Amino acid sequence: MSKLVTKITDRDVDFSQWYTDVCKEADLVAYSSVKGSMIIRPYGYAIWENIQKILDREFKKTGHENVQMPMFIPESLLNVEKEHVKGFAPEVAWVTYGGEEKLEERMCVRPTSEVLFCEHYKNIIHSYRDLPKLYNQWCTIVRWEKTTRPFLRSREILWQEGHTMHRTSEEAKAETLRMLKIYEKFQRECLALPVLVGRKTEKEKFAGAEETYTLEAMMYDGVALQNGTSHYFGDHFAKAFGIQFLDEDNTLKTPYQTSWGVTTRMIGGIIMTHGDNHGLVLPPKIAPIKVIFIPIGTDEKVLNTIEKIASTLKEEITYKIDDSDKSPGFKFAAAEVKGIPIRVEVGLRDLEKDEVVLVRRDTLEKKSVKISEVQTEIEKLLETIQKDMYERALKRRDEMIYDVKDYETLKDYAQNKAGFMKINWCGDMACEDQIKEETGLKSRCIIEDEEVSGPCVVCGKEATKRIYVGKQY
RNA sequence: CGAGAAGUAGCACAAUUUGGUAGUGCACUACAUUUGGGAUGUAGGGGUUGCAGGUUCAAAUCCUGUCUUCUCGACCA
Numbered sequence: 364m365s366k367l368v369t370k371i372t373d374r375d376v377d378f379s380q381w382y383t384d385v386c387k388e389a390d391l392v393a394y395s396s397v398k399g400s401m402i403i404r405p406y407g408y409a410i411w412e413n414i415q416k417i418l419d420r421e422f423k424k425t426g427h428e429n430v431q432m433p434m435f436i437p438e439s440l441l442n443v444e445k446e447h448v449k450g451f452a453p454e455v456a457w458v459t460y461g462g463e464e465k466l467e468e469r470m471c472v473r474p475t476s477e478v479l480f481c482e483h484y485k486n487i488i489h490s491y492r493d494l495p496k497l498y499n500q501w502c503t504i505v506r507w508e509k510t511t512r513p514f515l516r517s518r519e520i521l522w523q524e525g526h527t528m529h530r531t532s533e534e535a536k537a538e539t540l541r542m543l544k545i546y547e548k549f550q551r552e553c554l555a556l557p558v559l560v561g562r563k564t565e566k567e568k569f570a571g572a573e574e575t576y577t578l579e580a581m582m583y584d585g586v587a588l589q590n591g592t593s594h595y596f597g598d599h600f601a602k603a604f605g606i607q608f609l610d611e612d613n614t615l616k617t618p619y620q621t622s623w624g625v626t627t628r629m630i631g632g633i634i635m636t637h638g639d640n641h642g643l644v645l646p647p648k649i650a651p652i653k654v655i656f657i658p659i660g661t662d663e664k665v666l667n668t669i670e671k672i673a674s675t676l677k678e679e680i681t682y683k684i685d686d687s688d689k690s691p692g693f694k695f696a697a698a699e700v701k702g703i704p705i706r707v708e709v710g711l712r713d714l715e716k717d718e719v720v721l722v723r724r725d726t727l728e729k730k731s732v733k734i735s736e737v738q739t740e741i742e743k744l745l746e747t748i749q750k751d752m753y754e755r756a757l758k759r760r761d762e763m764i765y766d767v768k769d770y771e772t773l774k775d776y777a778q779n780k781a782g783f784m785k786i787n788w789c790g791d792m793a794c795e796d797q798i799k800e801e802t803g804l805k806s807r808c809i810i811e812d813e814e815v816s817g818p819c820v821v822c823g824k825e826a827t828k829r830i831y832v833g834k835q836y
Numbered sequence: 837c838g839a840g841a842a843g844u845a846g847c848a849c850a851a852u853u854u855g856g857u858a859g860u861g862c863a864c865u866a867c868a869u870u871u872g873g874g875a876u877g878u879a880g881g882g883g884u885u886g887c888a889g890g891u892u893c894a895a896a897u898c899c900u901g902u903c904u905u906c907u908c909g910a911c912c913a
Binding site for chain 1: 837847848870871872873874875886887903904905906907908909910911912913
C-alpha cells in the first residue's frame with residue numbers, strides 16, 4: 364500500500380506540485396509551445412463537456428439563447444466604457460497586422476465580450492417588446508496573464524458568458540441573482556463543491572459593473588478559488604453605447620444589463636477540493652466514466668459476467684471495461700489516478716459466490732455485492748459518493764473558517780493558518796488595502812446573513828459589514 | 837514582470853565539471869508465460885540533445901540570444 368503511485372507528489376508535502384502532477388497523470392492537460400495556453404486532453408475535455416451539457420440545459424430552461432460573437436474587438440470599441448477599458452487594458456492581446464499589412468486600427472482578442480454584445484444590442488433593441496434579451500455564448504477568451512497554471516490561470520480561457528438586457532433595473536438585478544443561484548446549485552449538486560456566495564467589495568468588483576456577485580470555493584490548502592461571477596451593470600454600458608428603447612409609455616429609456624460567467628477553472632476546483640494522493644477524485648455527476656470494470660484473469664465466464672452486468676446499467680451510467688492485458692494492480696492504479704467513481708472487480712473467486720467487488724474511489728472502500736443486486740447497488744453508490752464528497756468538502760471548509768476579532772490575530776492567522784477569516788469591516792477601502800498589503804489576504808465577499816456589531820478589525824471604527832478574507836489563486 | 841531551477845526518446849534521469857561513437861530504467865511493438873494492488877522472460881523499434889546563432893578539426897558539453905515548464909514573489913473579472 365505504501366508506494367502505489369510514485370509519480371504523484373504527496374499532497375501534504377507540496378500542494379502545488381501535487382496539483383500539477385494530478386493534471387498530467389490523470390491526462391487532463393498537456394503543454395504546447397504556446398505559453399499559458401494548455402491543451403485540454405480528451406479526458407479533461409469530456410469533463411468540460413459534461414459541465415457544458417448540464418449548464419447549457421439550465422440556461423435554456425431559463426430562456427437563454429446561445430450566440431457566437433466576433434473574437435476581435437477594435438480598440439475604439441473597447442474604449443467606449445472607460446472603467447471597463449481601464450480594468451482590462453493591462454491584460455489584452457493585440458492584433459496589429461493582417462498578413463503583411465499593418466492595421467489602421469489595432470484589435471484586441473476579446474478578454475470578455477461586454478462591448479461586442481452592447482454594440483449588437485444597440486442595433487437590435489428598439490422597443491420594450493424586444494426586451495429582455497437573454498444571450499449566452501460558449502467560447503474562448505484571452506487575457507495576457509503573467510503567471511499561468513493549468514485550469515486555474517491560463518492566457519486562453521474556455522468559458523461561458525451570458526449577457527442580458529432588461530427593461531427595468533429590478534428585472535436585471537433579479538437576473539443577476541437568478542444566474543448566481545444556478546451556478547451555486549450546479550457547483551453544490553454536480554461538482555460537490557461548497558461555495559460561499561456573496562457580493563464583492565467595491566475594490567474587487569468587475570471593471571464597469573455596479574454589483575459583482577461571486578462564488579468562492581476553498582481548496583484543500585485553504586486558498587480561495589473564485590469559481591464564477593455574476594454582474595449587475597445598471598445602465599452604465601447601455602448609456603455609454605447609446606442603447607435605448609421606446610417603452611410602453613412612448614418615452615425613450617435605457618435598458619439594464621447583466622453578465623455572468625464560469626470557466627474551466629471549475630475543473631481546477633474539483634481537483635483541488637476532492638483529489639488525494641492517488642490522483643483525481645471525480646464527482647459522479649460529471650465523471651466521463653462513472654464505472655470501470657476490471658476483469659481478474661481472462662476466463663470467459665468473467666468477461667461474460669461483466670458484459671451482462673454492463674448491459675443492465677442505465678444509459679447515463681457510462682462505463683468502461685478494462686480488458687487490456689495489464690496486470691490488475693496496474694489497472695486499479697490507472698482507474699484511481701483518473702478518479703473514476705466506482706471500480707468493479709470481477710474474478711472467478713467472486714463468481715463462485717455469485718458476487719463482484721465494488722470499490723468506491725472517494726474512500727477506497729471495498730465491498731462484495733451479489734450479482735443480482737449490482738445494478739441497484741451501483742446506482743445507489745453513485746448517489747452516496749456524490750453526497751459524501753460534498754459533505755466532506757463542506758465539513759473541511761467550515762473547519763477552516765475562522766472568526767477573527769482583532770488585527771493581531773488576523774496577521775497571525777494569515778501567516779499560520781490556512782483558510783478564510785471572517786472579520787468586521789468599516790467599509791473603507793483603505794482598511795481593505797492595508798489588510799491586503801500587510802497580510803496578503805484579499806476580501807472574498809461580503810457576508811449578508813450575519814449581524815454586524817463591534818469595531819472594524821483594522822481601524823477600530825464601527826463596522827458596517829462582515830466580510831470573508833483569504834488568500835486566492 | 838522580478839528572483840531561482842530546469843529543458844537529452846512518451847516519462848524519469850545519466851553523460852556536461854575536463855568538448856571526442858548519445859546511454860540506463862519505465863513506457864512502446866511481437867511472442868510466450870502470467871493476472872485479487874503498478875507481473876516475468878526473450879527479441880525489437882524509437883534521438884538533428886527545446887530553438888537560433890557563435891567558438892572549434894570536433895559541441896548534449898563552452899559562449900550569446902530566445903522559447904517553454906516548474907517554484908516563490910509582484911500582478912490578476
